[in-house]
Amino acid sequence: MKSEDARFEDDFDKIMRSLKDDRITLSDSLQQRLNRWKSAREWILTMRPLTDSFTVNFLTQTYKVSEGQAWRDVRDTKRFFASMEKANLEYDRIMLVAQIRDLRAKADTAKDYAVAAKCDATLQKMGVGKEADSAETSSKTIELVIGFNPALIGAKPIPNLLAEVSKYLGEEQARRELMIADEDTI
Incomplete structure (x- = not known):
């Protein structure tokens, strides 16, 4: 019961x-x-x-x-x-x-x-x-930064990620896919 x-x-x-x-x-x-x-x-x-x-x-x-x-x-x-x-x-x-x-x-x-x-x-x-x-x-400001950081999910960083992806896609498309900007974000 x-x-x-x-x-x-x-x-x-x-x-x-x-x-x-x-x-x-x-x-x-x-x-x-x-x-x-x-x-x-x-x-x-x-x-x-x-x-x-x-x-x-x-x-x-x-x-x-x-x-x-x-x-x-x-x-x-x-x-x-x-x-x-x-x-x-x-x-x-x-x-x-x-x-x-x-x-x-x-x-x-x-x-x-x-x-x-x-x-x-x-x-x-x-x-x-x-x-x-x-x-x-109070107002809130939300800053959205899109990027790929494997450490955020507990994975090890991938060395030369752009080079590895550009082997398969080409550099232009690799930059677009990875959303890599020319400037470093802090």
Whole structure:
């Protein structure tokens, strides 16, 4: 018998295949699970519950599932919609950032600048917003140098490469093929 994690991975693969290919359909039970996951995610994002037990109560009342199934659905919702490597931590971090931003917006509306400043400090400590700021303020210059250097892939340098290639192709075509410029690049 497969473990619960293995069953989730199988279901996850089936769902992803069905989302990518319209010809693949899900079984009724798997479609119902996916609908519960979507509903749980939407409820979490709109209601911002303090604990998962509020979401479990929502699922048991809305879909008439057992409490154990609702707990599995909440966990699977987090795993399905969050990063798979660190599902729970990343999901909780995303939710915390959303709650802090919501609190900051409410503090701005109420003109409670002390709370807004604390929210900003917390977000700064979490490193939120740095990615967007650095992308807007700094520009990147990418220099592309095309050349052949066997050492880059761990091979030994080829002595007299131009001479070896020109034996077979001729010097003009060898230069073109090897993209050798007249000047040395540093």
